[in-house]
Amino acid sequence: MNAERRVGDRNILDRFTEDFCWVVEKYAKYIVVSGFVAISTGRSRATEDIDMIIERMSKEKFIEMHNALDKEGFECMQSSNPEDVFSYLNHGDNVRYTMKENKMFPPEMDIHFAKDELDEWQLKERQKIEFTGLDVWFSSVEFNIAFKEELLKSDKDMEDARHLRNIFKGNFSEEKINKIKKMINSMRKGANNEE
Amino acid sequence: MRNNGHLEFIDRWANFIKDKPQEEWRPKFNEFIDAQFEIARRARENLEKSEEGREALKREIEWRKRR
Numbered sequence: 526m527n528a529e530r531r532v533g534d535r536n537i538l539d540r541f542t543e544d545f546c547w548v549v550e551k552y553a554k555y556i557v558v559s560g561f562v563a564i565s566t567g568r569s570r571a572t573e574d575i576d577m578i579i580e581r582m583s584k585e586k587f588i589e590m591h592n593a594l595d596k597e598g599f600e601c602m603q604s605s606n607p608e609d610v611f612s613y614l615n616h617g618d619n620v621r622y623t624m625k626e627n628k629m630f631p632p633e634m635d636i637h638f639a640k641d642e643l644d645e646w647q648l649k650e651r652q653k654i655e656f657t658g659l660d661v662w663f664s665s666v667e668f669n670i671a672f673k674e675e676l677l678k679s680d681k682d683m684e685d686a687r688h689l690r691n692i693f694k695g696n697f698s699e700e701k702i703n704k705i706k707k708m709i710n711s712m713r714k715g716a717n718n719e720e
Numbered sequence: 721m722r723n724n725g726h727l728e729f730i731d732r733w734a735n736f737i738k739d740k741p742q743e744e745w746r747p748k749f750n751e752f753i754d755a756q757f758e759i760a761r762r763a764r765e766n767l768e769k770s771e772e773g774r775e776a777l778k779r780e781i782e783w784r785k786r787r
Contacts, residue, residue, distance in 0.1 A: 534742075534746055534747070534750065535750070536749075536750035536753040536754050537753060537754050537757045538753055539750075564753070567733075567734070567737040567745075567749065568730075569733055569749065569752065571752075571753050571756040571757075602784060602785045603785060621784075628781075629781045629784065629785075630760070630761075630764060630780075630781075630784075631757070631760070632757070633784075656742070658742075684726070684727070684730055687727065687730050687731070688730055688733075688734050691730070691731055691734030691735065691738070692734050692737075692738060
């Protein structure tokens, strides 16, 4: 596929994601996971929220990042106080950021800190996907397929997984998917259905 | 899974975009994504014109915060 894309080729979700990631990248290792991986590789559906996992960081560093996001036009829906936002994240909750100009309406960036060995592994193996034309770190195709098929399992998720299998056919490891699925079963099942 | 027809569409679409240059499908794809946000934005702008609509928007924001 042709990897060339011009800046004007970006849609609303592309612009929102790249702008948000451009700020986060300065402070922490992150990955974009789940639905947006399928959409940015051509799956013909939209989404209101983009899911991101960020490596754990100190409160001081997080406050700097939050303030930088604020300066670039983003706001957190749960609180404007970065200490509160950090507290939510540090307790394992998700928080969501939107663009101020959208007055808390989508698109949203749904973020959480890495919570276990699986998330650490995803962060370690993050990748850029050239043909998306986006300067964004994604979790690997194997992780996305495994989570969607083994944990999330809604119609939308199973269809996303099928899209990824079609698009990346011959370029992913089935053995690795099975290994990740086993880890999901031992570490995530019975907790909650969040990637 | 919804039905086989939809799965066939997913397969056909994936094969189409793998085979074609991005210039051929990306502009329409982007229009499709943008249109969904444009429709939602237009609806919000219309709701903001009335007291009842503004109340509905407030409820929606509160719901979104709690999700």
